[in-house]
Amino acid sequence: MALGEVVETQYHFEKAKRILSLDADFMESGAASVRHARHVALGRKVIDGQKADMNRIYAVESTPSNTGSFADHRLPLKASQVEGFARAVATTLGINTTGGNSAGHDTWLNALVKDLAAHQGASLVIAGDHQPPAVHALAHAINNALGNVGETVTYTDPVEAEPTNQCASLKDLSVDMSEGKVSLLVVLGGNPVYNAPADLNFAAAYQKVTTRIHLGQSQNETARLSHWHLPEAHALEAWGDTRAFDGTVSIVQPLIEPLYGGKSAAELVAMMLGDGRADYDRVKEYWQEQYKDSDFETAWQTYLHDGLVPDTALPERSVSLTENYGTPSQASEGLEVNFRLDPTIGDGRYANNGWLQELPKPHTRLTWDNAALIAPATAEVMGLQNGDVVVLSANNRSVEAPIWIAPGHPANAVTVHLGFGRTAAGRVGNGVGFNAYALQTSDSPWVASNASMTKTGQTYPLACTQDHHSMEGRALVRSGTVDEYEKHPHFVHEMGHDPGPDANFFDGIHDNDGKAWGMAIDLNSCNGCNACTVACQSENNIPVVGKDEVLNGREMHWIRIDRYYKGDLDNPELYNQPVPCMQCENAPCELVCPVGATVHSAEGLNDMAYNRCVGTRYCSNNCPYKVRRFNFLHYTDEETQSFKLQRNPNVTVRGRGVMEKCTYCVQRISAARIEAKVEDRELNDGDITTACQGACPTDAIVFGDIKDPNSHVAKLKAQQRNYGILTELNTKPRTTYLARLTNPNPEISQHG
Amino acid sequence: MGSPAPIKDPTMPAPVLGPGQTYTTVTQKLSAIITSRTPLGWIAAMLIAGAILQLLMLSATWLLIKGTGIWGLNIPVGWGWAIINFVWWIGIGHAGTLISAILLLMRQQWRNSINRFAEAMTIFAVMCAGMFPLLHTGRPWVAAYWLLPYPNTMSVWPQFRSPLIWDVFAVGTYFTVSLIFWYLGLIPDFATLRDKAKHKISQIIYGVLSMGWRGSAKHWFNYEMAALLLAGVSTPLVLSVHSIVSLDFSVGLIPGWHATIFPPYFVAGAVYAGFAMVLTLGLPIRYFYGLHDYITDRHLNNMGKVMLATGLIVAYGYAMEQFFAWYSASPYEGYMMQNRTFGPYSGTYWSLILCNVAIPQLLWIKQVRLSPSGLFIISMFINVGMWLERFIIVVTSLHRDFMPSSWDMYHSTPWDWGLYAGTIGFFLFMMILFIRVMPVINIFEIRQLVANKSKHAETASADD
Structure with missing residues (x-):
């Protein structure tokens, strides 16, 4: 337009x-x-x-x-x-x-x-x-x-080769199918039977196609209605190429042979076209054709090494504005429903992924469910509480959904997340949450106005990992405005009580020849995206416990994002704080373990000897940060064969009755140390990246040797904004935070 | 009819033995509990207790199969009913030791008729207590011996700074000394039973148990010396065991745990709970076996006074916790106390105040102290109250500590109830069995009372 x-x-x-x-x-x-x-x-x-x-x-x-x-x-x-x-x-x-x-x-x-x-x-x-x-x-x-x-x-120019209005195209297809004009349909990936907007009646139309073939990684809802289901290779199992949002080309490289003999969509299409080349040859030959200079082999190896084909980003171009801004439409008076992709399982394609189902969603900290998010004011008007089930109706369709009160949500509106309520996702994702696609229409896929919501009187348990939303005046997340900081950089330290220098009998922990590991987390960079939590789960073989256990308060994440609200709940200040183990120098957990299963290393790590742990849980009780996690039941799935391939061989898989917690990725520290030794050199700053640090898109997490004054982490810790939480307990945490700064417009006095 | 009721001498305490008791009646009456035909009531009680005991078997088996996840535990509430029950049972045990050791050293004769079953109660209560710390661990099969300092090729030792290790030693010592002390006191009575036994098998069993006791002067001399020494050893244990148990909490830095008042407050609570349990058990035994001559009004009165005194110390403890929460000016302590008093578990807190502070004030009234039914009801309240006290210390402190993000609620499961009820079943089963096979009241010490009394009577008549 x-x-x-x-x-x-x-x-x-x-x-x-x-x-x-x-x-x-x-x-x-x-x-x-x-x-x-x-x-x-x-x-x-x-x-x-x-x-x-x-x-x-x-x-x-x-x-x-x-x-x-x-x-x-x-x-x-x-x-x-x-x-x-x-x-x-x-x-x-x-x-x-x-x-x-x-x-x-x-x-x-x-x-x-x-x-x-x-x-x-x-x-x-x-x-x-x-x-x-x-x-x-x-x-x-x-x-x-x-x-x-x-x-x-x-x-x-657009990254897409032939940009089309995909929704309209799908609509046309549905019409053609229901009119019996389609005799053979090959669905490459995707799951339109589940996630097409409800008004297209895709499932009914699809069944009128004479021969239906589905290529997909799992036998999903669409596969169930197809005559043929072909196993699709995962992106990590196949060769291919792809463009990023700016047009940069990347060569897709497999990490393993296809586990289940799958084929990629490109391979399938090539086979249908009679192209018998192996997928590696096809990709390589294509890029050879594009390559103008000599010595393609070196260039190809560079592509593979760097992960991208250089200088393939699309060039900037000029555009001319039409000055057509449409007819102004009025804001709707009634209840409005926002549709959003789920922050963890997307459009439902990851519904069978336990890591993502159990990953607490930003702000709500809900796991294993979607909910109808409403403002506190709306909840008050309608007499609703968290977990109350409502019937949500829009576009002459309705679904039953549990309520979750989301401070900061606009009033008179509801947000529902798509991707739930699947029936053929697999044993993890089936029947999780409610299917919000049932309310979605192709005309207005992201918002439904004139909706209604009625209380059913029933309740539904929602598994939230954080029950309490207020900091209770405790200086956990410290923040100030950038002006305050410039005028008075020490303000962060006046918010808490640091123990004096004579608070210790010994000051020997730093006095060793080795390294002193520490971490700094910049709250000014963290947006609460959760990438660290999943990266940690993957790196450290952390089990998924399921909804019932999350309801019991037994989630296992080693690094969690704490979320706090401050001020008026209609538009509060929102704070995110990643919390891994603090690796306290005076660790309260170590003192109370009767068998010495958690002990201090010379480099300042608070180590866990899983084999020695008898599971008294005293360490967790005495941990003021509550970062320790306990295997109350046998959470690790030792039966499923594919999980054996998924695990990190350098990290112990924990059994029942054992305490576990963040180790600063001690296996990566050891690996880097060994590598440095083999190469006969010192460990350098940056040789070790913890999993959470590596996944953080904003570089909020920095890890390294705090004794080396030139290390990145030591420089951060020397900042005025650097503070530890609960330092008044004299725990001397090695993980510290850099206070969050805001840059408010002085003309807008109130927040928001 | 005819002779007027004797005027009580207000300077003399009420008698510790009913009137008209001789050596023969004492021996007859007390050994008859064991040697007479099995009463139907006893069999019925055994069956009921045995049935409850099966809950222990079931709950412990399922626990070992599945893990501690069958309970209501979570992060942050890493300790729940198992630790509550452990402390509760250990506390109950204390009255036995107090009666047998401290009162012996203080030459309180009234202790003689209640010390035997109070000591038995101690033994069984400590057994119940001991099950919990082991079963509550994640891996009891290694916890069973890794907490002991045994030499091993890996040179791995327990971590001696942990109060849990101190617990192992404190409770282990306590159980051992209590058992030996109890057995020592039983030896002369086993000899009596051996002599009275009619059946060959019982003669052999009691014969072995009495270890060749013949009642010679030398035997008695050795016995008295050993009893005195063991009483001396046990006395500090009364104070140390629950002090150490309280350190499990006060060494921790959790608000609501980290308090210096805990050791004395726990010891007083233990004695309080112990005397309540002595009454809970003693009053029905007294009633069913007609032992009013041996457990007299004087006993009831004294035990009521001990409960009143220790109850006041416990109430002082509660008041001091409130005071220090305010006086410390620590926001964490302050929040903890506010949460305890008005938070989601406030119902438990006010029930505790009702059971442990308000109702026992009735013990100021002498009629209540002399009323078996009144005492029984009050002691039941105290039993419940002391359990609630441990619930409040363990659960309400943990469920909201330093990081509000981690706060959570604790909900017990049927398996928590099962294991707790199961240990009560075990305790009752052992007590009922004990009543039937061992003298529930110390026969020879009662005979000593008879002797003292007749001596006293002779002196009195000589004075006339």
């Missing part, structure tokens, strides 16, 4: 000083979200003694997101109010549109616009994927008006 042609918008957050999100969770969803998260966080790194030049983020959003929790100013609006807000911003900036409506937030809007206008060419406005075309068109226009195009926003 905005540009008259299909282009790809590339955002350059690293150059942006003022950012406005119009319902875009740009740090968490979308192909470029990891890059965005990294670049946004880069714009918020603050070093003592240097002028803090932090970006400022304004987030208008229809459901609490990671981006919103990261923002300096957050404004919860119903999805349908965002368009009016965008028009109001546009009008104030002199763009020719009407229908602006700030939804009563004039001060906020004016301060925002003033701030954006003051940062010509260094601001950035991004519209959410769930917002209608008009909002996107306005975002482009605003960026243009602010001089951002060519600076923080650029355009390229």
